[in-house]
Amino acid sequence: MASIRLVGVSKHFGDVKAVDNVSLDIADREFMILLGPSGCGKSTLLRTIAGLEDPTGGEVFIGDRMVNEVLPKDRDVAMVFQSYALYPHKSVRANIEFPLKVRGVDKAERADAASQAAEVLGLTPYLDRKPGALSGGQRQRVALARAIVRRPAVFCMDEPLSNLDAKLRAETRAEIVALHHRLEATFVYVTHDQVEAMTMGTRIAVMRDGVIEQVGSPQEVYDRPASVFVAQFIGTPPMNIFPAGAIEPGDHLVGGRPEDTVISDDHATSHDRGVAATVVLVEHLGHEAQVVCAVDDHTRAIVRMNPSDDLPRNGDTVRLNVPEEARHRFDAVSGARID
Amino acid sequence: MALDTTPKGWRSWVRYALLIVMAIIILFPIYTTIVASLKPGNRVLRNPLVPDSFTLDVLGDAWTQGRLGKYLWNSAVVAIIVTMFQLLTSIMSAYAFSFLRFPLKRFFFAIFMATLLVPFEVTLLINRRTVDSLGWLNTYQGLAVPFLATAFGTFLLRQVFMQIPKDLNEAASMDGLGHWGFMREVAVPLVRPTLGALGLFSFLASWNQYLWPTMITTEDDMNTIQSGLRLLRSSDLDKPNLIMAGTIIAAIPILVVLVVFQRQLVRGLTAGAVKG
Numbered sequence: 001m002a003s004i005r006l007v008g009v010s011k012h013f014g015d016v017k018a019v020d021n022v023s024l025d026i027a028d029r030e031f032m033i034l035l036g037p038s039g040c041g042k043s044t045l046l047r048t049i050a051g052l053e054d055p056t057g058g059e060v061f062i063g064d065r066m067v068n069e070v071l072p073k074d075r076d077v078a079m080v081f082q083s084y085a086l087y088p089h090k091s092v093r094a095n096i097e098f099p100l101k102v103r104g105v106d107k108a109e110r111a112d113a114a115s116q117a118a119e120v121l122g123l124t125p126y127l128d129r130k131p132g133a134l135s136g137g138q139r140q141r142v143a144l145a146r147a148i149v150r151r152p153a154v155f156c157m158d159e160p161l162s163n164l165d166a167k168l169r170a171e172t173r174a175e176i177v178a179l180h181h182r183l184e185a186t187f188v189y190v191t192h193d194q195v196e197a198m199t200m201g202t203r204i205a206v207m208r209d210g211v212i213e214q215v216g217s218p219q220e221v222y223d224r225p226a227s228v229f230v231a232q233f234i235g236t237p238p239m240n241i242f243p244a245g246a247i248e249p250g251d252h253l254v255g256g257r258p259e260d261t262v263i264s265d266d267h268a269t270s271h272d273r274g275v276a277a278t279v280v281l282v283e284h285l286g287h288e289a290q291v292v293c294a295v296d297d298h299t300r301a302i303v304r305m306n307p308s309d310d311l312p313r314n315g316d317t318v319r320l321n322v323p324e325e326a327r328h329r330f331d332a333v334s335g336a337r338i339d
Numbered sequence: 340m341a342l343d344t345t346p347k348g349w350r351s352w353v354r355y356a357l358l359i360v361m362a363i364i365i366l367f368p369i370y371t372t373i374v375a376s377l378k379p380g381n382r383v384l385r386n387p388l389v390p391d392s393f394t395l396d397v398l399g400d401a402w403t404q405g406r407l408g409k410y411l412w413n414s415a416v417v418a419i420i421v422t423m424f425q426l427l428t429s430i431m432s433a434y435a436f437s438f439l440r441f442p443l444k445r446f447f448f449a450i451f452m453a454t455l456l457v458p459f460e461v462t463l464l465i466n467r468r469t470v471d472s473l474g475w476l477n478t479y480q481g482l483a484v485p486f487l488a489t490a491f492g493t494f495l496l497r498q499v500f501m502q503i504p505k506d507l508n509e510a511a512s513m514d515g516l517g518h519w520g521f522m523r524e525v526a527v528p529l530v531r532p533t534l535g536a537l538g539l540f541s542f543l544a545s546w547n548q549y550l551w552p553t554m555i556t557t558e559d560d561m562n563t564i565q566s567g568l569r570l571l572r573s574s575d576l577d578k579p580n581l582i583m584a585g586t587i588i589a590a591i592p593i594l595v596v597l598v599v600f601q602r603q604l605v606r607g608l609t610a611g612a613v614k615g
Contacts, residue, residue: 052509073515085510089528098524102515146514 009058033201078147256322274321410567429492437500535603
């Protein structure tokens with residue numbers, strides 16, 4: 001098994017800096033999530049680790065070996081693609097066996113390995129089918145089986161669940177986590193879905209514009225976001241960010257999670273009354289209600305409330321506040337966390 | 340069944356009428372050839388369109404007098420060599436233009452495609468001189484070598500190779516395949532229908548060659564079926580339908596190939612037309 005170390009890795013496509021001077025240590029057997037919006041460079045970074053992209057600058061280490069010049073097949077890395085990338089003309093069994101066949105493993109041994117991998121992923125009944133005769137979830141499991149069959153040190157996964165429906169995604173998510181425990185390998189997993197990131201990863205690297213904004217455990221990233229971007233990217237609904245001076249004195253921004261944001265009517269008499277806002281929408285989700293408020297022309301804030309509470313109505317003027325202990329403070333210019 | 344007189348029905352009638360007329364125009368020469376080849380020689384010019392008598396003698400005469408067996412063999416050898424090499428060279432060049440990165444790739448592809456604009460007749464004399472200088476007149480290599488590569492095949496295969504998802508190529512490289520391996524194990528099997536169609540086109544084109552074999556064969560032994568039919572015509576004036584019978588014999592292998600591979604042909608022609 002192997003750790004991964006990225007030292008000042010960059011990847012430029014012409015003038016576009018897809019990955020810009022990224023350094024990251026991924027421990028052996030860690031499940032690292034690369035999280036970010038489309039175009040943030042997470043897939044490019046993953047492909048650079050896998051060897052499918054040559055870095056423009058910097059060094060990639062897998063274990064103690066610098067692999068910049070090493071071909072993908074020699075890096076001891078397996079890749080699972082968003083599109084599954086199965087060989088459509090080969091049976092499921094042939095697809096799973098294929099990496100071993102290419103490496104010259106004898107027929108009996110690779111048949112054994114393929115059967116085991118198929119067993120682990122529940123594919124045994126489908127071994128003689130072609131990928132075209134499988135559902136999306138089954139195809140993704142074939143892709144996983146093809147990845148695990150040669151027992152690589154590192155698994156790279158590029159949004160492997162994004163083509164699945166919500167129910168199947170939840171099931172396959174659990175399967176991948178179980179697979180990680182079982183294989184004890186290093187996983188690097190790219191997603192733009194924060195639920196996947198929060199539920200699967202041991203650590204999350206949040207990326208934006210080719211750079212890593214924050215690395216930490218899912219709870220750390222949620223509890224102490226390093227920037228306004230991270231604060232608003234992690235969490236559903238995103239963290240409310242109030243303008244400087246609105247919640248407390250000072251020229252910094254104040255953030256509060258929707259569940260921490262307190263709503264009161266405009267006649268509240270507390271000495272710390274928070275900021276005035278207008279209710280623009282009340283959404284009933286069954287287990288909770290989300291009250292969307294306009295603080296000013298540019299600022300919206302969402303408050304999670306118990307549906308049995310006395311909910312405000314559209315057009316009501318209310319006051320929003322965040323308790324002192326739940327406040328997040330960010331620099332108004334750079335967006336970086338202050339405390 | 341009542342006659343459909345709605346505008347849609349009339350359009351359908353007109354369409355079918357046109358199709359029937361076109362089918363008659365296309366099938367008429369074939370019909371007359373078959374009728375003539377099955378009549379005794381002395382009855383061909385009487386009621387040429389009516390099959391009023393039947394004999395296989397003329398077909399037999401054409402086979403024996405015309406040495407059609409030898410010509411068919413020559414045509415088969417040349418057509419098979421040309422087809423195999425055209426497939427091979429088309430696969431390799433199309434793969435290079437689709438999957439390899441090299442300087443001036445677009446420029447070279449444009450040059451390649453530009454050769455499609457040059458009719459074969461333009462290069463006929465130069466090719467004849469080259470083949471002659473190599474001492475290849477009256478040889479299989481002389482008949483086949485000028486046709487071993489085709490820009491059409493390269494173009495056709497490149498288009499289908501380009502439809503192979505990039506992820507598949509990358510998955511193969513992760514699995515340990517190089518370019519040769521990917522071409523052999525993935526790319527070629529995936530474009531098999533198109534290869535079938537291309538092979539069929541190549542075979543038909545080579546089989547139907549007339550001008551080139553006529554120009555480079557001076558010995559009867561090396562005639563192909565099409566150039567051999569020419570000799571048949573001039574060999575026996577008493578049997579004007581001998582050439583018809585020879586034509587029918589020459590067409591039989593092509594018909595067999597078409598029937599066997601017609602599925603491949605249709606699939607190949609429509610490959611990539613719709614998202615699969």
